[in-house]
Amino acid sequence: MPYDPEKDKVIKKWHCEETGLIISINRYDQGEAKVQIGPRILKKKDGSDRAPVKAGRLTIEDMMWLYDIIDDIKDQMSGLVGPG
16 A cells, blocks of 8 residues: 555644754554654744754753643643543
């Protein structure tokens, strides 16, 4: 079965303005919802967005931001998962 981009859904997305890191909850077709770390979207000198790049290694700024939003991520994921 080939990949179908129409079945790949972003359920919720968080973007760190400071570091460009994106965290999202995604689901493919009827599959399990999963958290994705990355990509990272940095800014050009003129303020426009550069092309997305891999998240790579996380900085302390990334970790502090992730720490701040982790409860929201957990709550969103808990609402998507049936009783287990």
